[in-house]
Amino acid sequence: MVSALIRSSWRQWGPACVALSIMVAAVWYWDISMQKSLAPASNLTGWLLLTLIVYLLAFNVRKKISVIPLGSAKTWMRWHIWIAFLALAVFGFHIRWQVPRGGLEVTLALIFAFTFLSGVLGLFLTVTIPTRLARHNETLIFERIPQFTNNLRRDAQQLVLDSIDGxxxxxxxxxxxxxxxxxxxxxxxxxxxxxxxxxxxxxxxxEFRHVKPFLDDTEQTILAKLKTLTDEKHKLDVQHAGLWALRTWLFIHIPLSYSLIVLAGLHVALVLAFNAGGL
Ligand code: HEM
Structure with a gap:
């Protein structure tokens, strides 16, 4: 059982892990060779990093123009994750695994880190939440949840009125x-x-158990119905929380990604201006 699981995980992730490791090793080797030859190695890793970030951002553009056949969403997703990990390694080489100096550079590094971490969080949510929601009923459409909630509230209020009348x-x-x-x-x-x-x-x-001994048989029947509605409401709340998280994390990941490219552009412009001034 365990060995079958390892074999199927390896088939799924193994080749990409090996390819990623080879790419990271190649960039590392290239970076070290450039440093030894006293060439400006940061330029290489900088341009490479910018290219990778532009590719990562292109995912957003790809989603907006999904009518043009540019590869399946699943393939883009896989590449997005692997390229993000490659970008992390290149980022490390670029800043020499040290805390950067200067306001813009520190902000840029922080935005990169938060974009990366928000991506990891999003991936975790995307993988875990649908399975968890499936355990609590069929998955609903987010926009329809308020309507279901209103229906449950109305039914619950009606039960309470019936209990007073009856x-x-x-x-x-x-x-x-x-x-x-x-x-x-x-x-x-x-x-x-x-x-x-x-x-x-x-x-x-x-609380339902505590109130039950104070009720007669008719009231206990009504209480049982109220409990069923409460359980339904609990399932709705679980669905609402999960679907909300699946939407909301992108409202963090996308703005961070665009801030990253703006700041990276500014950083490149300053470096180019500085180099031109030095000539
Ligand atoms: C560090 C640089 C990164 C940048 C600039 C970046 C940028 C983006 C952009 C622009 C999108 C498209 C969002 C949309 O339009 O719906 C996206 C989606 C996504 N990213 Fe990233 N990302 C980065 C890192 C990561 C990492 C490290 C991971 C996970 C390990 C990740 C996971 C995801 C996931 C799961 C989606 C949503 C896919 C979907 O719902 O279809 N990202 N990212």
Whole structure:
């Protein structure tokens, strides 16, 4: 079993890992040779890095003009990740694995690091969230979740009104207003769901158990229905949190990528101006 898993992981990732290692070693060797010959090695790694960043940004352009056949999204995605790792190595060679000096250079290095890390986070979310959502019902369309939430709230409120009419007791109504009214109003507990915590559900279940002994048979039936709606709302919240994260990380990754290219352009312009001034 384990050896089959290793074999299939190797088939999937192995050749690309080897190719990436060879490319990194080639850039490293080239960089060292340039340094030995006293040629400006940073120019080589700098231009290479800029080319790689332009390629990474081209992913955004590729997505916008998907009508033109420029290769499948899956192939672009794979290359995007491998080129990003190559860019990380080239970036390290470029700054000689030292903390850069100068305001622009430090900002540029930080933006590169955050762009890279946001990409890693995004990849993690893209891989893990769909599997997790599949465990909590079929995956929904994000825009339709508010409508489903409204329906659940309406059904829950109707149950509470029925409980007052049918039993002349306000125990369920009080429980609802104290503990569930806010819960049904909209998406709740986003971070707790993203962290995979069961705490909220555990606490709600406990409160349902606590109120049950104070109810007669009719009220207990209504409470059971309210519990079913609460469980449905929990599933909606899990879906909402996951789909929200899958969208939101790109609102961080894309602006960082564009800031990176702007700052890199500025850095190149300053270096070129400085070199021209030195001649
Ligand atoms: C460091 C330089 C990087 C730059 C400049 C960059 C740039 C971009 C751009 C422009 C997009 C297109 C977004 C869109 O239009 O939807 C994108 C998407 C993406 N990037 Fe990066 N990226 C970088 C690093 C990374 C890294 C290191 C990873 C992961 C290890 C990564 C993973 C992704 C993923 C998963 C997507 C979304 C693909 C999709 O949802 O279809 N990126 N990146």
């Amino acid at each position: 039993t002349h007791s306000t125990t369920i109504a009080e429980f609802f207003h104290r503990r569930l009214a806010h819960y049904f109003e909209g998406p709740r507990n986003r971070w707790s769901h993203l962290l995979g915590s069961y705490r909220v559900q555990f606490m709600l279940n406990r």
